[in-house]
Amino acid sequence: MTTPLLGLDWGSTRLRAYRFDEAGGVADTRALPWGSRQLPAGGFEEAFARAVEGWPRAPVLACGMVGSRGGWREAPYLDTPCRLDALGGALTAIDAPDGRTVHIVPGLRDPAGPDVMRGEETQVAGVLARMPALAGDARLLMPGTHSKWVRVRDGAVAGFTTLMTGELFALLRGHSILGAGLPDGGTDDQAFARGVVAAQTAGAAGALSRLFSARALMLEGALARTSVADFLSGLLIGDELRMALAAGWAMPDAPVLLVGEDALCARYLQAAPAFGLSLQPTAGATAASGLWQVAVSAGLVHGLSHA
Amino acid sequence: MTTPLLGLDWGSTRLRAYRFDEAGGVADTRALPWGSRQLPAGGFEEAFARAVEGWPRAPVLACGMVGSRGGWREAPYLDTPCRLDALGGALTAIDAPDGRTVHIVPGLRDPAGPDVMRGEETQVAGVLARMPALAGDARLLMPGTHSKWVRVRDGAVAGFTTLMTGELFALLRGHSILGAGLPDGGTDDQAFARGVVAAQTAGAAGALSRLFSARALMLEGALARTSVADFLSGLLIGDELRMALAAGWAMPDAPVLLVGEDALCARYLQAAPAFGLSLQPTAGATAASGLWQVAVSAGLVHGLSHA
Numbered sequence: 113m114t115t116p117l118l119g120l121d122w123g124s125t126r127l128r129a130y131r132f133d134e135a136g137g138v139a140d141t142r143a144l145p146w147g148s149r150q151l152p153a154g155g156f157e158e159a160f161a162r163a164v165e166g167w168p169r170a171p172v173l174a175c176g177m178v179g180s181r182g183g184w185r186e187a188p189y190l191d192t193p194c195r196l197d198a199l200g201g202a203l204t205a206i207d208a209p210d211g212r213t214v215h216i217v218p219g220l221r222d223p224a225g226p227d228v229m230r231g232e233e234t235q236v237a238g239v240l241a242r243m244p245a246l247a248g249d250a251r252l253l254m255p256g257t258h259s260k261w262v263r264v265r266d267g268a269v270a271g272f273t274t275l276m277t278g279e280l281f282a283l284l285r286g287h288s289i290l291g292a293g294l295p296d297g298g299t300d301d302q303a304f305a306r307g308v309v310a311a312q313t314a315g316a317a318g319a320l321s322r323l324f325s326a327r328a329l330m331l332e333g334a335l336a337r338t339s340v341a342d343f344l345s346g347l348l349i350g351d352e353l354r355m356a357l358a359a360g361w362a363m364p365d366a367p368v369l370l371v372g373e374d375a376l377c378a379r380y381l382q383a384a385p386a387f388g389l390s391l392q393p394t395a396g397a398t399a400a401s402g403l404w405q406v407a408v409s410a411g412l413v414h415g416l417s418h419a
Numbered sequence: 420m421t422t423p424l425l426g427l428d429w430g431s432t433r434l435r436a437y438r439f440d441e442a443g444g445v446a447d448t449r450a451l452p453w454g455s456r457q458l459p460a461g462g463f464e465e466a467f468a469r470a471v472e473g474w475p476r477a478p479v480l481a482c483g484m485v486g487s488r489g490g491w492r493e494a495p496y497l498d499t500p501c502r503l504d505a506l507g508g509a510l511t512a513i514d515a516p517d518g519r520t521v522h523i524v525p526g527l528r529d530p531a532g533p534d535v536m537r538g539e540e541t542q543v544a545g546v547l548a549r550m551p552a553l554a555g556d557a558r559l560l561m562p563g564t565h566s567k568w569v570r571v572r573d574g575a576v577a578g579f580t581t582l583m584t585g586e587l588f589a590l591l592r593g594h595s596i597l598g599a600g601l602p603d604g605g606t607d608d609q610a611f612a613r614g615v616v617a618a619q620t621a622g623a624a625g626a627l628s629r630l631f632s633a634r635a636l637m638l639e640g641a642l643a644r645t646s647v648a649d650f651l652s653g654l655l656i657g658d659e660l661r662m663a664l665a666a667g668w669a670m671p672d673a674p675v676l677l678v679g680e681d682a683l684c685a686r687y688l689q690a691a692p693a694f695g696l697s698l699q700p701t702a703g704a705t706a707a708s709g710l711w712q713v714a715v716s717a718g719l720v721h722g723l724s725h726a
Contacts, residue, residue: 181638226635258631274631283590317666318625324565324581328533359624
C-alpha cells in the first residue's frame with residue numbers, strides 16, 4: 113500500500129498527524145501534545161520529525177497555527193470571499209531538515225471584522241467535500257475556545273466571525289469571583305439548562321447582563337457550588353447563539369452545520385431550541401478530509417476527492 | 420471639638436476610615452490596604468484597631484464587604500424595593516475586643532436578578548442626601564470592578580443590576596489571548612474611542628461579538644500593541660452602556676448620576692454620547708456622606724444630615 117500524503121492538523125496546543133491511503137482515507141493517526149505554543153526541545157523541526165517518524169516519504173500538508181506569526185513559518189491570509197478550491201493554490205512551503213517539504217494551508221481573513229482563522233478553513237473544506245450539495249449555500253458553527261461561525265456561498269467562504277465563548281468560560285471559571293475555586297462542572301445538564309434560560313430571558317441585553325446572578329444565586333443557596341460552572345456554560349453558549357442570530361450568522365429557518373468535539377457539540381444542541389435554532393451535527397475527522405481535499409486542489413496528490 | 424461618629428468604608432481590597440465632626444463633615448481620613456480578602460495578622464480585629472487607633476471613642480458604622488459571608492460578620496441583605504432611611508434600622512452589631520461596638524450597614528438584594536450589593540447602598544444614601552430633590556426619581560451608575568446601575572424611586576432603591584465590566588476587562592487584559600503580555604493602557608483615548616465605536620456599531624449583537632477583532636487588528640498592524648488595552652476598555656464600557664439601555668436601567672432622555680473614581684468616570688463620560696446617554700458626574704466622598712446619613716437614621720448620632 114502506498115502513501116500519497118501525510119497531513120498535519122497543527123494547532124496552538126496539539127498536533128495530529130495523519131497518514132493517508134490512496135483513496136484519501138486515513139490509514140494511521142498520531143496525537144502529539146506539541147502545539148505551536150508548547151513545543152519539545154528542538155522546536156517545530158523536532159516535533160515534525162517525531163510526528164512523521166517511520167512514515168513513508170510523501171508530500172506533507174499542514175494547517176492551523178503552525179502557519180501563524182508565532183508558528184513555524186507565517187503563511188499569509190487569503191481574504192474572504194475565498195473559494196475553497198483556492199486554498200491549494202496559495203500554500204507556503206518549508207524545507208524540513210530531513211529534506212522533506214512541508215506545505216502550509218493559508219489562513220483566512222474576513223476584512224469586515226476584521227477577523228482571522230487558521231485551520232478552520234481546512235475543516236470547512238473537509239465538511240463540504242463530504243456534503244457537496246451544501247457548498248452552494250451553507251452555514252457552519254465550529255464551537256471551541258474561539259468559536260467560528262462561517263457563511264459559505266457558491267463554493268466560497270463568504271465571511272465568518274469569531275466568538276470567544278470557550279476562552280471567556282475558561283477565564284470566568286478559573287479566575288473570576290464567579291468561578292475561582294469551584295469544581296470543574298460539565299456534568300450538571302440541569303444547571304446548564306438554567307443558564308441557557310437565563311441567557312434567553314435576558315433578551316437583547318445579552319447574557320453578560322446576567323453573569324452576576326450566578327454569584328447571587330450561589331450566595332443564597334439557589335445554585336450549588338458544584339453547578340456554577342455548568343450554569344455559566346449555559347449562559348455563555350446561550351449568549352453565543354443570541355449574538356450569532358443578532359448579527360445574521362444564524363437564522364431561525366436555516367440549519368447550521370455543527371462541527372466539533374462531541375461533548376461540546378452536545379451542549380450546543382441542548383441550547384439551540386431555546387433560541388429557535390436548528391443545528392445539524394456532522395461526524396468524522398473533518399480536518400483530515402480537508403487536508404486531503406486541499407492537497408488534491410494543490411496537485412500534491414492526484415486522486416479523486418474522498419467522499 | 421468632639422467626634423460623634425467613626426465610619427469605615429470596608430471593601431474586599433481596602434479600608435477607608437473616617438472621623439466625623441459634629442456637622443457630619445469628614446475631619447480625618449485614613450486609607451489602609453486591608454480589605455476583607457487581605458487582612459493583617461490578627462484579622463478584622465487587628466485591622467479595625469489600627470484603623471481607629473488614637474481616635475476618640477464614638478459609635479462606629481461600617482459598610483461594604485466587611486458584612487459579607489466571608490467578612491467580619493455577615494449582615495443580612497434587605498430586599499428591594501428598600502427605603503434608604505430603612506438601612507439604619509437594620510444594622511448588625513459586633514463587639515470589638517477593645518469594648519467598642521461596630522455597626523454594619525446591611526447590603527441590598529434585588530430578587531428580580533437576583534442581584535446583590537454591599538457598600539453601594541451607602542453611597543446611594545450619600546449621593547441622595549446631597550441631592551434630596553432627586554430622591555423621588557433617580558438613576559445612578561457606579562462603575563468599577565462590578566458596576567452597579569441603580570434605580571431610585573420615592574426615596575427607595577427600587578432595583579439594581581451588576582455588570583462585571585471591570586472584572587471582565589481585567590481578565591481579558593491579563594489572561595486572554597487578546598491582552599496577555601501587552602502594556603497596561605489607560606492613556607490612549609483614541610484607541611478607547613475606537614473601541615466605543617466598535618461596540619456601538621455592533622448593534623444588538625453586542626460588543627463581545629467584536630472582541631476578537633482586537634486580535635485581528637493587532638495582527639495586521641492596524642492596532643498598536645500599546646493600544647489594545649484601551650481598545651478593549653472602550654469595547655467593554657460601550658457594551659455596558661448598551662446593556663444598560665437594552666435592559667432599561669438607562670434611557671436616552673433620563674440623565675444618570677455617575678458616582679466613582681475620576682479617571683474611570685472620565686472614560687464613561689467619553690463613551691456615553693455614542694449611545695445617546697447623558698451621564699451627570701457627582702463629586703465628593705459619597706461613602707462618608709452615606710455613613711453619616713445612615714448613622715443619623717439609626718439614631719447613632721443626633722444631628723442634621725450633612726448637606
